[in-house]
Amino acid sequence: MLDFTLIENGEEFEQLCEEILIRKGIEIISKPFRGPDYGVDILASVIVTDKLGIKEKHRVLVECKNFAKSNRSVRESDIGNVIERAMSNNCNKYLLITSTTVSSVISHQLEGITNNPSIPLSATFWAKNDLDKIIHEFTDIKERYFLHKKISLKHKSTVLNEEPRINLGIHSHPDFAHELEIIIDIWNNNQKHVLFSLIRARRELETQLISSGSISEKEASYLANEMRKEAGFSEDDSIIQFCEKRLYGGPYHQLFASGTDHDEVPPNTATISLKFMRLLADNKKEKQPAIHSMIIQSILHVISTGIGLNAHDETRGCIMDFDNNMSDILYGLENGPKYCNPCKKQITRMGAKFLFMLANSSREYLNSIKTDSKTLIRMELREKRKELTGDKYDFDIALSFAGEDRDKAESLANALKERNINVFYDAFQKAELWGQDLYSYLSDLYRFRAKYCVVFVSEQYSKKLWTNHERKSAQERAFKENQTYILPIRIDNTEIPGLLSTVGYLNWNNESVTSIVNLIINKLENDRITATNTQ
Ligand SMILES: [Zn+2]
Numbered sequence: 001m002l003d004f005t006l007i008e009n010g011e012e013f014e015q016l017c018e019e020i021l022i023r024k025g026i027e028i029i030s031k032p033f034r035g036p037d038y039g040v041d042i043l044a045s046v047i048v049t050d051k052l053g054i055k056e057k058h059r060v061l062v063e064c065k066n067f068a069k070s071n072r073s074v075r076e077s078d079i080g081n082v083i084e085r086a087m088s089n090n091c092n093k094y095l096l097i098t099s100t101t102v103s104s105v106i107s108h109q110l111e112g113i114t115n116n117p118s119i120p121l122s123a124t125f126w127a128k129n130d131l132d133k134i135i136h137e138f139t140d141i142k143e144r145y146f147l148h149k150k151i152s153l154k155h156k157s158t159v160l161n162e163e164p165r166i167n168l169g170i171h172s173h174p175d176f177a178h179e180l181e182i183i184i185d186i187w188n189n190n191q192k193h194v195l196f197s198l199i200r201a202r203r204e205l206e207t208q209l210i211s212s213g214s215i216s217e218k219e220a221s222y223l224a225n226e227m228r229k230e231a232g233f234s235e236d237d238s239i240i241q242f243c244e245k246r247l248y249g250g251p252y253h254q255l256f257a258s259g260t261d262h263d264e265v266p267p268n269t270a271t272i273s274l275k276f277m278r279l280l281a282d283n284k285k286e287k288q289p290a291i292h293s294m295i296i297q298s299i300l301h302v303i304s305t306g307i308g309l310n311a312h313d314e315t316r317g318c319i320m321d322f323d324n325n326m327s328d329i330l331y332g333l334e335n336g337p338k339y340c341n342p343c344k345k346q347i348t349r350m351g352a353k354f355l356f357m358l359a360n361s362s363r364e365y366l367n368s369i370k371t372d373s374k375t376l377i378r379m380e381l382r383e384k385r386k387e388l389t390g391d392k393y394d395f396d397i398a399l400s401f402a403g404e405d406r407d408k409a410e411s412l413a414n415a416l417k418e419r420n421i422n423v424f425y426d427a428f429q430k431a432e433l434w435g436q437d438l439y440s441y442l443s444d445l446y447r448f449r450a451k452y453c454v455v456f457v458s459e460q461y462s463k464k465l466w467t468n469h470e471r472k473s474a475q476e477r478a479f480k481e482n483q484t485y486i487l488p489i490r491i492d493n494t495e496i497p498g499l500l501s502t503v504g505y506l507n508w509n510n511e512s513v514t515s516i517v518n519l520i521i522n523k524l525e526n527d528r529i530t531a532t533n534t535q
Contacts, residue, residue: 002132002146004068004099016096016145020131021062023138029059045090068099074125077102083113086121094123101127110231140177143200165193168303169223169233171241172198173274174210178305179292183365190361193354194303199231199239214246217257217271224269238268238501240302242295247273255280255329256298258305259474270302282328290333292369296362297337300355306353309343316340319359337362396524398424398450402460405491408508409456415517421524424450451485452523456508458491458498465496487523 007013018028021044029043042062049055064224065074076153079096086094096102096110110123126134137141170180177198184196201209205227220243228239247257255277258270272295281290300319305311315321315328317335320343322328337359346355347355401409413425445497455461488496490505505518 001128001136002142004066004128004131006067007068007099008266010064010066012145013099014064016141017062017436018042019141020134022137023141024134024251026060039130043091046093046507057175058093059089059091060093060096061086061089062095065096065098065100066273073101073103074098076105076108076109079106082109082123083119083121090531092121094121096113096123097131098125098127099131121123139249140172140174142170142208142209143177144160144174155206164269166196166231166303166306167237168196168230169199169228169237170196170240170299171209171239172200173228173242174206175274176295179369180295181293182521183296183362184202186361186365187358190233191327191354191357193352194358199233201227201241202230205230209243211243212275214248215243215271216248220245220257220271221266221269224271225266228266228269235267238270238302238306240270240272240276240299242269244274246275247271255294258302268306272298280333293333293336293366293443294329296366297332300337300362303358304343304355305353308441309389312342318343336366339394395424395450396422396452397520399456400453400461401456402458402464404460405456405458408491408512411513412454412516416520419517421517421520452487452520453485453497454489454520455496457488457494457496457505459494461491462494462496487520 004013007016017074020041022028026044027043041064044060044062045057046060047057049056063079065078067074074096082094086092094110094113096106102110107125110125114122114124115117135146137338160291170184172180175264181200184198187194187196205223208223220241223243224239224241225235227241228237233239247255256270256272277291277294280294296321301311304320309320311322313319315331317332317338318340319332319337320339321332339355339359344356352471399409399413409425413423416423486499488499488505489508489511491508506519
């Protein structure tokens with residue numbers, strides 16, 4: 001049984017559920033903000049063909065509940081009135097997904113809904129056991145969420161007496177992890193000079209790599225280095241990572257960047273830009289496996305550079321073509337992974353014939369797969385999901401406070417603005433009523449809008465948060481799950497349930513606006529990726 005406590009928080013669980021649904025062919029319509037009463041996590045649609053061959057489209061309300069850490073089952077009070085919520089979202093199907101179990105009351109309730117002909121709704125649930133079975137169908141999902149980082153060193157045994165001279169870790173990117181595994185198998189079986197392994201990135205690193213925005217060569221190298229260190233590799237080992245961000249070294253987009261020399265810090269890292277690849281794939285008319293071809297050619301290019309071959313400006317449809325010009329790369333793709341004659345001679349002189357083995361087996365592999373439509377679909381879905389979840393933050397800091405504490409918030413907002421911090425404050429001025437719907441408002445902030453949320457903790461704030469009993473547990477959970485985003489400033493001694501005392505509070509009365517601003521700036525500066533997101 002998979003260990004669901006490895007799932008960090010509700011948000012990550014929701015993301016897991018979403019990926020599973022997508023892979024099961026269910027279309028995600030939207031992920032509405034949580035309502036004031038209970039959550040509506042995902043709206044989806046599924047097309048089912050009946051026995052007559054008639055296609056029917058169903059609208060599904062999906063609710064995700066992750067109580068693995070507390071190991072309690074989902075109770076009636078956790079989900080509220082299913083019928084009402086499904087109907088108000090125009091859904092005729094309801095699915096509850098949980099990482100634990102559901103109470104027998106819920107189980108009966110959902111069955112009753114389905115069996116009642118007067119209710120135009122059918123409902124079911126996936127509990128821990130079901131989820132476990134489903135996840136096992138999707139190896140890459142399982143690996144990313146549940147397995148350890150280093151996943152494919154199985155070929156070590158086939159390398160007989162000879163130790164490989166290059167250890168190369170390749171970032172097991174979610175969109176083509178499976179395909180990478182296949183080609184790595186082939187490569188490891190065809191030569192012994194380079195030992196390829198897949199490396200899984202820690203989720204925070206992966207989030208930085210798969211979110212949009214732009215990143216400099218240097219910053220990308222540092223991310224690669226982090227991933228390599230965590231996977232237990234040394235700086236002598238090489239690593240290749242994939243990044244969705246726009247990669248810049250000069251004024252142009254780049255396909256990839258690499259620090260291959262030992263005087264570069266950190267050395268032996270390479271970053272391949274998927275954004276650039278997508279652009280290329282769009283420019284390609286024929287149904288060739290362009291993405292896989294590009295990935296493979298880029299990897300071979302990096303290895304070749306690493307052992308001392310130089311890229312040439314002249315375009316010869318060679319792995320060593322200087323690969324930043326789109327038309328040149330497209331020309332190279334037509335040819336498949338190959339070395340030109342001058343490069344071949346140099347490789348032979350260097351005694352690096354393993355490169356020919358790699359190129360030949362890659363060509364055979366690419367000829368056999370014909371298309372990379374699956375990867376493209378995954379990449380497109382990721383793009384689509386990005387549109388829905390908006391992974392780029394609009395603001396560095398959002399301020400959340402009760403109307404009574406407006407003067408304090410305003411002084412902080414002004415001071416932050418003076419120091420060029422992108423602060424979310426405007427909306428408060430026009431929305432006196434936001435306190436009434438703080439839960440969905442805050443969810444929105446945490447999940448989509450701001451990097452950090454400064455909360456002014458006071459009696460008034462607490463009163464606005466906990467306006468009724470039912471919301472209490474939902475809000476408490478939201479706070480718990482979003483601890484890393486919340487920077488609490490205490491105005492009085494009110495306790496906010498869900499905000500643990502271990503979270504570093506600042507005390508408004510012991511600080512000045514300037515000292516708070518300085519602390520916030522420190523926090524943001526420690527977070528390298530914030531800088532790379534500002535294009
Ligand atoms: Zn060449």
